[in-house]
Amino acid sequence: MQRTGTISGPAAMPSGDGGVVGRPTVTIATYPEYAPAQRAVDYLSDNRFPVERSAIVGTDLRLVEDVLGRMTTGRAALAGAGSGAWFGLLIGLLFGIFTPVNWLGAVVTAVVIGAFWGGVFGAVAHAMTRGSRDFTSYTSVRASQYSVNIDADLADQARQVLGRMDGQSAPSTR
Numbered sequence: 001m002q003r004t005g006t007i008s009g010p011a012a013m014p015s016g017d018g019g020v021v022g023r024p025t026v027t028i029a030t031y032p033e034y035a036p037a038q039r040a041v042d043y044l045s046d047n048r049f050p051v052e053r054s055a056i057v058g059t060d061l062r063l064v065e066d067v068l069g070r071m072t073t074g075r076a077a078l079a080g081a082g083s084g085a086w087f088g089l090l091i092g093l094l095f096g097i098f099t100p101v102n103w104l105g106a107v108v109t110a111v112v113i114g115a116f117w118g119g120v121f122g123a124v125a126h127a128m129t130r131g132s133r134d135f136t137s138y139t140s141v142r143a144s145q146y147s148v149n150i151d152a153d154l155a156d157q158a159r160q161v162l163g164r165m166d167g168q169s170a171p172s173t174r
Contacts, residue, residue, distance in 0.1 A: 025055065026155040029148040029162060034058070037146040043165045049158060053151040058143025068136045075136075076126030077119040084118015085111050 031037045037056045045051045092110025096103035150158040 023053075024152040025149040026152050027057075027147045028150050028155055028158050031146045031148075032144075034143070034146050037148050040148050040162055040165065044158060044161055047161050047164075049161055050154065053154055054158070055149045057147045057149055058145070059147065060144035061141055062144070063139065064142050065137045065139045068138060071126065071134050071136050073123050073126050077123035080122015080125070081115040081119035084121070085115040087118065088112070088114020 029037070029040055031040070034056070041051055041054055041056060044054065088111040089107065091114065092107035095110060096106045099106045148158075148162075
C-alpha cells in the first residue's frame with residue numbers, strides 16, 4: 001500500500017485538535033483524502049492500538065454542491081410518486097395485517113393511492129417554486145486535508161505501528 005500523506009516526526013507539537021478535551025494530541029499523519037486516513041486508523045485498530053484515543057480531523061472545510069441533473073415537473077411528479085408508493089406500501093402492510101381476507105388487495109390499493117397522491121404533491125410542490133430551482137443536487141462538506149491525531153502520550157507508538165504499514169497490507173485479525 002502506498003502512502004500519499006506524511007507522517008510527522010518526533011518533533012511534532014500537540015495540535016489540540018480532536019481527541020478528548022483536555023488531553024494534548026499530536027498529528028502523526030496527514031492525507032489529501034479521507035480514505036487513506038481511515039485506512040491508517042483501521043490499520044492501527046487491526047494492530048491492537050487503542051484507537052479510542054485518536055481522531056481524524058479535516059481542515060480547510062468547504063461546502064460542495066454537485067448538480068445531478070435538471071428537475072422538471074414530470075420528474076418531480078415521478079419522484080413524488082415513488083415516495084408515495086413506499087409510504088403506501090408501509091400503510092398497506094399495516095392495514096393488511098389486520099385484514100382477514102384479501103390482504104394483498106389492501107396492500108396494492110394503498111401503494112396505488114400513495115403513488116397517485118405522492119405524484120400530485122411532487123408536481124404541485126415543484127410548480128410552486130416557479131423555476132427558481134430547476135435542478136437536483138447533492139450537498140457535502142469536504143476537507144482539503146485530513147490529519148490523524150493521537151493522544152500525545154501514545155504518538156510514538158502510533159508512528160511505529162503506521163511505519164510498518166508501508167509496503168505491506170494490513171494483517172487480518174478477524
